[in-house]
Amino acid sequence: MLEINALNVAYGRVQVLFDVSISVPEGELVTVIGANGAGKTTLLLTVSGVLRPQSGEISFEGERIDSLRPHEIVGMGLGHVPQGKELFPAMTVLENLEMGAHMVREEDEYRRRLERAFEFFPRLSERARQRAGTLSGGEQQMLAIARALMAEPRLLLLDEPSAGLAPIIVDHLAEIILDLNRHGLTVLLVEQNAFLALEIARRAYVMESGLVVESGDTEDVLESDLVRRAYLGI
Numbered sequence: 001m002l003e004i005n006a007l008n009v010a011y012g013r014v015q016v017l018f019d020v021s022i023s024v025p026e027g028e029l030v031t032v033i034g035a036n037g038a039g040k041t042t043l044l045l046t047v048s049g050v051l052r053p054q055s056g057e058i059s060f061e062g063e064r065i066d067s068l069r070p071h072e073i074v075g076m077g078l079g080h081v082p083q084g085k086e087l088f089p090a091m092t093v094l095e096n097l098e099m100g101a102h103m104v105r106e107e108d109e110y111r112r113r114l115e116r117a118f119e120f121f122p123r124l125s126e127r128a129r130q131r132a133g134t135l136s137g138g139e140q141q142m143l144a145i146a147r148a149l150m151a152e153p154r155l156l157l158l159d160e161p162s163a164g165l166a167p168i169i170v171d172h173l174a175e176i177i178l179d180l181n182r183h184g185l186t187v188l189l190v191e192q193n194a195f196l197a198l199e200i201a202r203r204a205y206v207m208e209s210g211l212v213v214e215s216g217d218t219e220d221v222l223e224s225d226l227v228r229r230a231y232l233g234i
């Protein structure tokens with residue numbers, strides 16, 4: 001569904017991604033793990049058209065997207081939940097969700113999408129009239145995901161959803177991500193939290209200093225010396 005081939009990305013003269021190739025088959029949950037600064041956020045920003053690659057190709061469902069603009073890419077069915085969530089804190093939960101569905105003109109369709117978002121996130125339904133800035137960290141992350149779902153993406157890019165959350169909330173979030181995937185959403189999850197990512201993903205890539213240094217089925221990646229030493233501490 002998503003093919004990233006030999007991607008090179010730089011900020012000015014400083015190159016941060018080197019020949020990165022990643023493949024996300026339809027229906028799968030694929031993860032990219034790596035430490036702070038490995039280039040995970042840069043990768044997702046390039047896929048969603050915010051950054052332009054120096055070279056390399058990105059295709060979504062067989063179409064090249066590496067020279068498209070972000071709104072065109074979202075319109076094709078590729079959603080992005082950015083790191084830091086980028087909610088509108090002074091707006092209510094409902095208003096934030098409306099922003100995610102701004103392209104939906106028909107009221108019935110909007111209602112259908114809202115109901116679906118509330119099915120996955122019942123807590124948000126209870127808090128619909130509350131300002132987003134007053135939600136807990138976990139609820140804000142759920143709102144950020146729900147807002148992206150309002151555009152009905154077929155592929156969702158998730159940038160470190162576990163950041164700053166308590167372990168019990170991370171477990172709950174992992175369940176939700178798995179549930180979304182079981183309902184047909186393809187997911188590319190980037191995470192520093194290797195425990196979370198490797199527990200729920202089928203395939204994994206490990207990035208270090210802008211390079212993919214390991215990849216394969218999650219069970220195999222979990223067995224690799226590099227991952228055991230550097231990420232799992234065993």
Ligand code: ATP
Nearest residue numbers: 011016034035036037038039040041042043083192
């Ligand atoms: P984190 O978990 O901290 O977000 P990451 O794996 O997502 O890390 P990136 O944020 O993609 O990593 O950063 C990759 C490299 O690019 C780092 O060395 C970082 O300092 C650098 N970098 C990120 N954003 C910029 C920018 N706007 N200008 C210059 N360099 C940047």
